[in-house]
Amino acid sequence: MTEAATPVKAESSERYKTLIVALTMITTIITAIVAGLQADANIRANAANRDSQYYALLASAELRRSGLQSSYDLNTLAAVLRETQTSLMMQFTALQSEQSSDKFGAALSNISALAAQARADKLRSFSIFYTDPRYAPASLDEMPNTDSYVIDANARANELVKEQNAAADAYHVWNSKADSYVGVLTVMAVAFFLFGLAQALTGQMRLVFVIFGTVILMSASAWSLLILVM
Amino acid sequence: MLKRLNESPRLDIVIAVVIAVVSVTTAFAAWRVSMVGSAAGDAIRQGLIDAVKQQTAAGEDWRRTYEEAGHAQTYAVALAQVEAFENSNDKTAQAQASTMRQYLLPNLQLVVELSSNERYLKSDGTYDLELRYADLAASQPDMAALDPQASFKRSDQYSSEQRWLTVGVVLLAISLFWLALSQLDTNRSRLVTLAIGAGIYLFGLIWFGLVELIFFSVRGGVL
Numbered sequence: 415m416t417e418a419a420t421p422v423k424a425e426s427s428e429r430y431k432t433l434i435v436a437l438t439m440i441t442t443i444i445t446a447i448v449a450g451l452q453a454d455a456n457i458r459a460n461a462a463n464r465d466s467q468y469y470a471l472l473a474s475a476e477l478r479r480s481g482l483q484s485s486y487d488l489n490t491l492a493a494v495l496r497e498t499q500t501s502l503m504m505q506f507t508a509l510q511s512e513q514s515s516d517k518f519g520a521a522l523s524n525i526s527a528l529a530a531q532a533r534a535d536k537l538r539s540f541s542i543f544y545t546d547p548r549y550a551p552a553s554l555d556e557m558p559n560t561d562s563y564v565i566d567a568n569a570r571a572n573e574l575v576k577e578q579n580a581a582a583d584a585y586h587v588w589n590s591k592a593d594s595y596v597g598v599l600t601v602m603a604v605a606f607f608l609f610g611l612a613q614a615l616t617g618q619m620r621l622v623f624v625i626f627g628t629v630i631l632m633s634a635s636a637w638s639l640l641i642l643v644m
Numbered sequence: 645m646l647k648r649l650n651e652s653p654r655l656d657i658v659i660a661v662v663i664a665v666v667s668v669t670t671a672f673a674a675w676r677v678s679m680v681g682s683a684a685g686d687a688i689r690q691g692l693i694d695a696v697k698q699q700t701a702a703g704e705d706w707r708r709t710y711e712e713a714g715h716a717q718t719y720a721v722a723l724a725q726v727e728a729f730e731n732s733n734d735k736t737a738q739a740q741a742s743t744m745r746q747y748l749l750p751n752l753q754l755v756v757e758l759s760s761n762e763r764y765l766k767s768d769g770t771y772d773l774e775l776r777y778a779d780l781a782a783s784q785p786d787m788a789a790l791d792p793q794a795s796f797k798r799s800d801q802y803s804s805e806q807r808w809l810t811v812g813v814v815l816l817a818i819s820l821f822w823l824a825l826s827q828l829d830t831n832r833s834r835l836v837t838l839a840i841g842a843g844i845y846l847f848g849l850i851w852f853g854l855v856e857l858i859f860f861s862v863r864g865g866v867l
Contacts, residue, residue: 435825442821446814453810457684457803464688464796468695475699482710490717525729525737532728533721540717540770 430620431613437624438609441631445602448638452595459588462581469578476571484567490541491558497534501527594641601634650835659827659838666823666845670816673852677809684802691795701787705780709758709773716759716771719752724769798863805859812855815848 504527511520538544543558544551548566551558608627612620649655726749729741753760757776764771781788822841826834860867 439821439825442818446818450810450814454807457807460684460688461800461803464692464799467692468792468796471692471695471699475703478703479706482706486710486713489714493721521734521736525732525734525740528728528732528734528737529725532724536721536724536769537717539768540720 430624434609434613434620434624437628437631438606438613441602441605441609441627444631444635444638445599445606448595448598448602448634451638451642452592452599455588455592455595459585459592462585462588466578466581466585469574469581473571473574473578476574480567480571484564487542487563487567490537491543491560494534494537494541494544497530497537501530501534504530591641591644595638598634598638598641601630601637605630605634647832650832655834655838656827659823662838662842662845663820663823663827666816666820666841669845669849670813670820673809673813673816673848676852676856677806677813680802680806680809684799684806687795687799687802691792691799694790694795695792698787698790698792701784702781705777708780709777712756712758712776713771713773715752715756716764719749719755719759720769720771722752723749801859801863805855808855809852812848812852815844815851819843819845819848 504523508520508523508527511517511523541558543549543560543563549559549563605627608623608630612623612627615623722744726741726744729737729744732738758764758771758773764776766772819841822837822844826837826841829837
């Protein structure tokens with residue numbers, strides 16, 4: 415009786431062993447692939463993080479530069495308008511003084527008008543609002559196109575901020591993928607543990623752990639695919 | 645002969661030695677991958693530091709350029725007023741112009757380089773701010789020499805190398821698995837699993853060496 419039972423027992427201990435080895439090998443290969451994908455996602459997240467920081471720096475520097483330029487350009491424009499107005503006022507004053515026979519007052523006002531007009535003319539040559547055809551008024555009565563100037567002055571900074579946002583978004587996507595792959599690797603470790611237990615057990619319990627391990631392996635593989643395509 | 649070899653107790657020792665060698669190689673490869681990853685991180689850090697330095701210097705140069713532009717403009721406007729007074733028929737204005745030219749203009753011109761250096765004067769009487777900025781930037785050669793993009797390019801190369809070296813480490817880890825399998829195996833497939841393990845190990849080793857060699861030459865001999 416004992417002699418007859420021994421081969422059956424040996425056969426039972428060998429059952430599913432090859433299947434477990436094959437499953438463990440598949441788990442190893444999938445884990446290796448997921449580890450590679452995790453490393454890749456991490457590298458891409460780092461590169462995107464670097465780009466987002468670099469673009470933020472460039473945008474900030476560009477904002478400072480465009481702020482200095484706008485301040486200079488708008489101060490010059492304000493000075494042009496102020497001197498032009500002053501010249502006009504002084505000319506009116508000179509006219510009034512002449513009408514009231516105040517020749518000395520008229521002469522003083524004329525000098526002031528002359529000075530203001532000379533300053534206004536010179537300032538106009540310094541102002542982008544009068545020298546650049548994109549913003550220069552069509553006639554002397556019109557105002558320069560300040561709206562276009564504001565759009566153009568901020569264009570480069572806006573472009574950099576857009577690139578910074580794109581890099582920051584890419585960082586979040588890749589970082590999230592890298593984190594998710596770590597989750598998959600943890601689940602893979604559970605599958606390894608279950609196949610290891612199955613190898614140690616015999617009979618029905620071995621099959622139960624093989625099934626549990628396979629379900630977890632398939633779920634983790636599906637999760638990996640989902641992360642990859644998303 | 646294969647059967648004899650398969651059953652030989654020496655095979656156990658051979659497999660154990662091979663496993664030890666592969667383990668050490670895998671550990672070394674993992675260390676190297678980590679080193680390459682750190683080098684990529686260092687290059688990113690260096691690039692960002694250089695970019696901060698460079699942008700700060702550029703910001704200061706622009707600030708100085710526009711500050712000088714304001715002063716130079718004041719000089720140019722005062723000069724225009726003096727010229728207008730000189731060309732007028734009014735004696736008071738001419739006297740004012742003479743005094744301004746003698747006392748005011750030289751002092752206004754002394755304030756900044758932009759108005760005192762002929763190089764920056766344009767034909768329309770305004771000043772070349774771009775040239776002034778370029779000269780200010782060139783006056784700091786250490787800042788001009790900084791190249792954040794070069795550091796970022798280097799970090800990309802290290803990251804790319806890290807990616808391919810990781811594949812090599814995975815191959816080495818897979819070979820370790822097959823070798824462990826051959827150690828546990830007792831039947832005839834033992835030699836086959838040993839051969840597969842050794843083959844994957846050699847392939848992984850060649851892969852690792854080739855990746856190192858390619859990126860070593862791409863970086864111009866820098867490890």
